[in-house]
Amino acid sequence: MTDRRVLHGIGVSAGTASGPVAVVTQAVGIDEHEAASVDPAADGERVREVLEGVAASLRERAERANSESSKAVLEATAVLATDKGLIRGIDKELKKGAGVTKAIHDAVEVYAGKLRKLGGYMAERVTDLYDIRDRATARVRGLPEPGVPALSQPSILVAEDLAPAETATLDPEQVLGIITEAGGATSHTAILAAQLGIPAAVQVKGIAEAIIDGPVVALDGGVGEVIVAPTDSDATELAERSRRRAAALAGSSGEGATRDGSRVKLLANIGTAEDAEKAAKYDLEGSGLFRSEFLFLDRDSAPSLEEQTETYTAVLRAFGERRVVVRTLDAGADKPLSFADLGEEENPALGRRGLRLSQAREDLLDTQLEALAQAHRAVPESELWVMAPMVATVEEARWFAARARATGLPKVGVMVETPAAAIRSAHVLEEVDFASIGTNDLSQYTMAADRMQGELAELLSPWQPALLAMIRETCRGGEATGKPIGVCGEAGGDPLMALVLVGLGVKSLSMAPGKVRAVRAALRMHDFDTCRQMANYAVDARTARDAREAVLAIADPVLRDLL
Incomplete structure (x- = not known):
């Protein structure tokens, strides 16, 4: 039986959840035993067909996306799958004698480096590019594509990272929470999880190893805390935290204002x-x-x-x-x-x-x-x-x-x-x-x-x-x-x-x-002078951790249930 462990990451979507783990299927990687390409033209045509298939699959997902913005992300990824620059890069690797899967991986890595150099929105698309690489490689090898498995019961997803193609089509009724080892506070996963109201934590180091036996996990997406193999008391505390959160949010309506108006x-x-x-x-x-x-x-x-x-x-x-x-x-x-x-x-x-x-x-x-x-x-x-x-x-x-x-x-x-x-x-x-x-x-x-x-x-x-x-x-x-x-x-x-x-x-x-509801409730718990005191403490703090702790120390204790 797996021992209870507590891991910490970055909370990116508030809320609590507990339930069985569903591990996102990992990429299969390069076929280490594949032969070098002896017919680059034929292999290149084969890769084009595979990439067209990946693009078609992404467009189908776009039709099932949970919002127009998610749909736009998937459609943009589909376009990237058949990008002429990417295809030329793969052809170049094939002509060097690389095997098909190695050619895909090496060409994608070169392209990813160019996107990272551009920064901003284009750097964000590296995740999309790797998703295309992994899907194409799986198709070439005749293996299952990486991604969210079919869920037989409501579960908490665990992954190295989630590509937009996966996050954009998640069902909040089936996905209780999301935990990733990678990602950041402003990643696609974080933003889409918040939009869907799914508790989520990123940068949870060691989660893949901790759940090797497939235990139940508990998650607090506000503070980024993950409990592997939680006890009954952990589950009770999470349920109580959810109840307190609902109580704190009750009556949160109308205009935003501090307690003193x-x-x-x-x-x-x-x-x-x-x-x-x-x-x-x-x-x-x-x-x-x-x-x-x-x-x-x-x-x-x-x-x-x-x-x-x-x-x-x-x-x-x-x-x-x-x-x-x-x-x-x-x-x-x-x-x-x-x-x-x-x-x-x-x-x-x-x-x-x-x-x-x-x-x-x-x-x-x-x-x-x-x-x-x-x-x-x-x-x-x-x-x-x-x-x-x-x-x-x-x-x-x-x-x-x-x-x-x-x-x-x-x-x-x-x-x-x-x-x-x-x-x-x-x-x-x-x-x-x-x-x-x-x-x-x-x-x-x-x-x-x-x-x-x-x-x-x-x-x-x-x-x-x-x-x-x-x-x-x-x-x-x-x-x-x-x-x-x-x-x-x-x-x-x-x-x-x-x-x-x-x-x-x-x-x-x-x-x-x-x-909005949680922010409105937090404002109504505090008067403006307290907010100003918090601001002074935070700016004068020596570190980011000190700043948050100083503010939390003078906040209404009920606020903790909203984080």
């Missing part, structure tokens, strides 16, 4: 019109981030004025009079568009992305702004705010504001994702009406750590005092200019961190819709 708007992050329709059904106050780039990615040409207007109008109608904050196209070097290729760059992650791409391709921005203006005229009761990504200077803010206001847009703002914008926020905000902090990017630029690299997860904790100092500087700029500051990064959905952000001066928080 300091207002904080609670909003949703969305990426498509379907996301908007689903989020609008929640008890929340609008959308604090509409990621408009989903309209642009993986296309041969830019979406037309009419297509964009139709989408934006649908989003505004879904929320009615509630606020909708649209981020203009956030693409470029790290999210290359085939119709807006600015050429190779030495360091694409720090290159012409976001607003910098819009300045190079003014036509793309002008069409988008006009479409937003037309959508607002079509839904005049809507509260539309529009902001530019990756703004670093006053000149950039001024340029964007002038262009947006020329179309008649009512509220114009910027994203604060660079230390430059945070430190000089008072000057930047003089040019616009508001700012929203993207904690994910601001964190990676402040800490010089790629947010998609799971091994750097501790550096990218939102509790890092350096990041909190950046947020404080941004909010000071907001106070000096009388302009509201929001947060639309993942940090806004953490009930404990939400208190700190409010104490720093943040006026709105945007998050996965399923996180």
Whole structure:
């Protein structure tokens, strides 16, 4: 019988669960006994057929995806499976004499290196690329493809990592929880698990070895604690924690505010019109981030004025009079568009992305702004705010504001994702009406750590005092200019961190819709002065761990059940 063990990782989707383990089938790897290719042309044709099969399978999964954003991820992965550059790379390896599976693996590794170098969105796609590699290799070898097994009972999934193709089609009725050894707080797995309301923990080192005998496990997705072979008392404690959590959430409805009435708007992050329709059904106050780039990615040409207007109008109608904050196209070097290729760059992650791409391709921005203006005229009761990504200077803010206001847009703002914008926020905000902090990017630029690299997860904790100092500087700029500051990064959905952000001066928080109830409940347990005290303790702490512990020590004890 397996001994009881307690493992710790990073909690990325709150909630508790216990149940039997379902191990995600691992990749089979290279066939060590395969012969070298003696007919590269025939082998190349065989690989093309396999990759076409993988792409078709992914498209089928896309039809069963649980949201439009998940569908978009799967469709993009299907396109990647038949990418001409990848196929040319495999042909090259075959001509060198490599066997078929080795050619696939070696070509994918070369391609993955190129994507990592690009950083940002393209670095995120390395997981997709490896998923394609593993599925193709299994097909070549006539073995089962890696992935989630058919579940005969509700179970907790355990995996090295989960590809978007797997996470996007999970059934919350059958999947009680997710535990991975790899991954990060802002990975596809983390974000989709939160959207689905499935408790999840990543970076749980040793979980694969610990469950070798297939025991039951218990999971707390708020704090990232995993108990292997839990005792009856463990199960009872988890059940009691779930009961207390439900009690703490009871009555969490209406506007966001601290106990003494300091207002904080609670909003949703969305990426498509379907996301908007689903989020609008929640008890929340609008959308604090509409990621408009989903309209642009993986296309041969830019979406037309009419297509964009139709989408934006649908989003505004879904929320009615509630606020909708649209981020203009956030693409470029790290999210290359085939119709807006600015050429190779030495360091694409720090290159012409976001607003910098819009300045190079003014036509793309002008069409988008006009479409937003037309959508607002079509839904005049809507509260539309529009902001530019990756703004670093006053000149950039001024340029964007002038262009947006020329179309008649009512509220114009910027994203604060660079230390430059945070430190000089008072000057930047003089040019616009508001700012929203993207904690994910601001964190990676402040800490010089790629947010998609799971091994750097501790550096990218939102509790890092350096990041909190950046947020404080941004909010000071907001106070000096009388302009509201929001947060639309993942940090806004953490009930404990939400208190700190409010104490720093943040006026709105945007998050996965399923996180709103817990954040609203946390705010109502504390008055604004306590939030401000928490913020001071967190910024003055020496380490991220010290910051969180200091805040937790003065929080209402009931809050622990929401984490």
